[in-house]
Amino acid sequence: MCEFCIKHGEGKKWYLQMKNYAEELLHEELSSAQKDIVKAKTRLEWNLRFFENFTMAADSRFSKTQDESEDTPSSSETSEVQRTEHEILEERKVIHFGQVLPIEDVEKVIDMVDSITRMPCGCRFISTGKTDKRYCFGLGVDKWGILGKFPDAASSLEVLDKKEVKRIFREYDNEGLIHSIWTGVTPYVIGLCNCDRDCMAYKLYIEKVGTPYFFRAEYICQIDWDLCTGCKSCMSQCQFGAQFYSSALSKVYIDPSRCFGCGLCRATCPNDAIKLVPRHKEPEAADIWLRNVPR
Ligand code: SF4
Numbered sequence: 001m002c003e004f005c006i007k008h009g010e011g012k013k014w015y016l017q018m019k020n021y022a023e024e025l026l027h028e029e030l031s032s033a034q035k036d037i038v039k040a041k042t043r044l045e046w047n048l049r050f051f052e053n054f055t056m057a058a059d060s061r062f063s064k065t066q067d068e069s070e071d072t073p074s075s076s077e078t079s080e081v082q083r084t085e086h087e088i089l090e091e092r093k094v095i096h097f098g099q100v101l102p103i104e105d106v107e108k109v110i111d112m113v114d115s116i117t118r119m120p121c122g123c124r125f126i127s128t129g130k131t132d133k134r135y136c137f138g139l140g141v142d143k144w145g146i147l148g149k150f151p152d153a154a155s156s157l158e159v160l161d162k163k164e165v166k167r168i169f170r171e172y173d174n175e176g177l178i179h180s181i182w183t184g185v186t187p188y189v190i191g192l193c194n195c196d197r198d199c200m201a202y203k204l205y206i207e208k209v210g211t212p213y214f215f216r217a218e219y220i221c222q223i224d225w226d227l228c229t230g231c232k233s234c235m236s237q238c239q240f241g242a243q244f245y246s247s248a249l250s251k252v253y254i255d256p257s258r259c260f261g262c263g264l265c266r267a268t269c270p271n272d273a274i275k276l277v278p279r280h281k282e283p284e285a286a287d288i289w290l291r292n293v294p295r
């Protein structure tokens with residue numbers, strides 16, 4: 001289990017613990033150490049600031065320039081130049097951190113919450129300037145969800161029913177968008193994301209091999225070579241460089257030390273040869289949660 005499961009999961013996966021979605025967490029006064037790091041007295045204060053500066057900045061009607069935006073992966077990166085990677089990482093884990101989720105666990109999360117709101121994608125606004133990308137889904141345990149907390153933004157937010165959200169996530173799964181879950185002052189869970197290479201966290205962490213923004217999933221994928229015909233369809237789906245082709249064997253191999261467990265490669269396999277297995281069952285992957293291995 002990842003560090004968040006140990007600290008915040010009480011024997012379960014941390015994102016499947018109802019207490020981490022509780023409204024009380026939003027209003028509770030933060031410790032002085034947390035206040036110093038997040039620059040807010042409560043989680044609500046931080047989340048409102050994040051929502052206004054990052055999420056709503058990506059909506060053309062509320063749009064700020066990128067220079068005005070705070071709490072974004074890119075702005076925090078530049079202010080972090082003087083600190084060690086360990087210090088940056090530990091602060092990120094307190095403020096806003098994610099974990100990759102396969103579709104099965106996304107669906108469990110959707111079943112747990114009462115309200116799901118589709119929102120503009122702050123990263124794609126920063127990386128592409130586009131204001132019409134809506135791949136973020138805010139979660140709430142009351143029927144008012146995100147809308148109740150941010151009534152001024154109601155016109156640009158879509159509250160969707162669970163069946164529709166599951167349909168959309170399955171569609172994104174087939175398209176190869178990586179699902180992830182995020183905290184807004186840990187362990188409070190704020191939302192589910194669907195990311196590609198325009199994601200700022202992906203760019204800075206995976207592409208540039210920078211300080212991590214998210215944990216790997218609690219799983220990895222493995223290929224059954226009795227079923228694999230070596231068609232290579234799965235290889236185009238992997239955004240983490242975890243798959244290799246053996247021309248001698250005409251098979252694809254998943255390197256457990258590189259696999260982030262997104263599970264996306266399964267959707268393209270015509271032979272159902274790829275299986276998701278718990279990370280802890282594969283010794284080569286069991287203790288790897290953060291490190292990105294450059295190719
Ligand atoms: S994490 Fe993904 S979906 Fe969320 S804002 Fe960034 S790119 Fe968009």
Ligand code: SF4
Pocket residue numbers: 220221237238239240241242243254258259260261262263264265266
């Ligand atoms: S090999 Fe691992 S990281 Fe790559 S797509 Fe499959 S599950 Fe995701």
Ligand code: SF4
Pocket residue numbers: 223227228229230231232233234235251252268269270271272273274
């Ligand atoms: S898509 Fe399936 S059959 Fe094709 S190479 Fe990948 S694991 Fe093998």
